[in-house]
Amino acid sequence: MNEPIEEPGIVVRAMRPDDAGRVLAIYQEGLDTGQASFETTAPTWAQFDAAKLGRHRYVAAEAGPSGEVLGWIAAVPVSDRCCYSGVVEHSVYVSLRAQGRGVGAALLSALIASTEEEGIWTIQSGVFPENTSSLRLHAKAGFRTVGVRERLGRLNGRWRDVVLLERRSPRVL
Ligand SMILES: CC(C)(COP(=O)(O)OP(=O)(O)OC[C@H]1O[C@@H](n2cnc3c(N)ncnc32)[C@H](O)[C@@H]1OP(=O)(O)O)[C@@H](O)C(=O)NCCC(=O)NCCS
Known part of the structure; x- marks a missing residue:
């Protein structure tokens, strides 16, 4: 994705190092719901920066003068085996107060566009x-349910199922 995506009231742009504080705060806010991940504590920026693919990280910000970051999306490779070089796994987090206004959908569109441009064929x-x-x-963004992985891990002592989702790009052939 070369140009920022503009939704009503929202600008999606590449994530920058100076977004770190807001990105990690939104991450922690999502983890605190207990519904986002098995993780309970957001990583440091150094850990986040080292793990996430540099060309496929975006933030959604208020279009107005505040430019406040409302959410983010980023991806990691699933494997270093070359047969899986076009398969990534993503995370998307939107600030609680900005949910339900299309921020997550705009971020997902940006990730789909940038990964397809680079020949990545599956996002999971x-x-x-x-x-x-x-x-x-x-x-709504074209992901299908592969299946439900039963009692895959424990969060706060409780076994949790995980729905495995994937989107196979129709453009990367
Ligand atoms: C999941 C999440 C990213 C969705 O982001 P969002 O910006 O609220 O999503 P959107 O506004 O683009 O809405 C997407 C759809 O989800 C629905 N939705 C959003 N919030 C909802 C809620 N609290 N309850 C039910 N549906 C909801 C919307 O209605 C919309 O569907 P519709 O267009 O058919 O109405 C966001 O809720 C979030 O960050 N949650 C905490 C972290 C998390 O769980 N991340 C995902 C880890 S897998």
Whole structure:
């Protein structure tokens, strides 16, 4: 994605190092819901920066003068085997107060565009079955449910299922 995406009231642009504080705060806010991930503590910026693919990280910001960051999306490779070089796993987090206004959908569109431009053919994600807003967001963006992985891990002592989602690009052939 070369040009910023503009949705009403929202600008999606490449993530910058000076977004770190806001990105990690939104990350922690999502983790605190207990519905986003098995993780409970956001990484440091150094850990985040080292893990996430540099060309496929975006933030959504208020279009107005505040430019406040409302959400972010980023991806990691699933494997270093070359047969899986076009398969990534993403994370998307939107500030609680900005949810339900299309921020997640705009971020997902940006990620789909930039990964397809680079020949990445599959984006996958694991979502808790209870996270209905995430399931709906991804279904609308063309992700399909591969299956439900049962009691895959424990969060706060409780076994949780994970819905494995994937989007196979129709453009990368
Ligand atoms: C999941 C998440 C990224 C969705 O972002 P968002 O900006 O709220 O999503 P959008 O506004 O683009 O809406 C996407 C769809 O989800 C629905 N939705 C959004 N929030 C919802 C909620 N709290 N409950 C039910 N549905 C919801 C929207 O209605 C929309 O569907 P529709 O267009 O058919 O109405 C956001 O809720 C979030 O960051 N949650 C915490 C972190 C997290 O769980 N991340 C995902 C980890 S897999």
